[in-house]
Amino acid sequence: MKVLAIAGSNSENSMNKHLVSYASTLFENAEVEVIDLNLFEMPIYKHEREVNSGVPPEAHDFAAKIDGANVLLLSLPEHNGTYSTAFKNVFDWVSRIKGRTVWNEVPMLLMSAAPGARGGAGVLEAATKRFPFHGGNIVDTFSLPFFKDNFDTTKQEISNEEKNNELRDKIKKISAIEIILEK
Template sequence: MKILAIAGTNSESSMNKHLVTYAASIFENAEVEVIDLNPFEMPIYKHEREVTDGVPQEAKDFAAKIDGANLLLVSLPEHNGTYSTAFKNVFDWVSRIKDRAVWNEVPMLLMSAAPGGRGGAGVLEAATKRFPLHGGNIVETFSLPFFNDNFDKSAQKISNEEKDNELREKIKKISAIESILEK
């Protein structure tokens, strides 16, 4: 199984990159690629820019990574109740690739980690409503609130046993889905 683990941020020290990396490590017998958005930085989407210059190669490269995966692990930070600007820009550009749904129906575990008690509830709500309209096949969602209390950065794992068990149960369920394993 090929897993693409996406931290929906350009932050160098992202809690969501820690979470998605940890989640990916739980899968057995998987080939995992963990990415953040830094290699996919592009000019802010603008219709006139698209008409003049076309879709940037970075957007096509991001789409190719999605297409090469059996499973997507996507962990999104919440900025003012929704996506980070870096993520939204990549999402916008990929949505402009002709004859393509952004997520291309690749099964997805959608996650968010946040320092507060809502655990990225706003961004998860936005994504669960929006992604299916763009080929998002969300199989499970997971939220990690109070990241600094519930994640051990030195051990690179969730330290809250209840939240860790919740994530592991969701991963176990995903791992049993035959269509993910067959691709």
């Protein structure tokens, strides 16, 4: 099984990068790749830019990473109730590739970590509503509120036992679905 882990942030010390990196370690017998969104930085999407220059190679590279995965782990930070600008730009460019959907129906665990009590509820709601229109096969969602209280950045793991067990159960669920799909 190939797992692609993506943090929808360009921050060097992103809570969501910590979370998705940790979640990726919970898969057994999997080939895991954690990608850095900064490697897919492109000019801000503009129709005229697309007409004049086409879709940037970074968008095609990002799409190829998705296409090579059996499972997607995506952890999104919440910026003003929705996606970060860095993630939205990659999403917009990939959506412009002819003949494909962004997520290509790859089973996805959608996550968010946040410093407050809502745990990224706004971005999870936005993505859960939007992604199915772009080939998003969201198997489950996971929210980690109060990041500083619930995640140990020294050990690189969720320190809250209840939230850790919840995430482990969701990883088992998506792993089981992928095993069934492989048969």
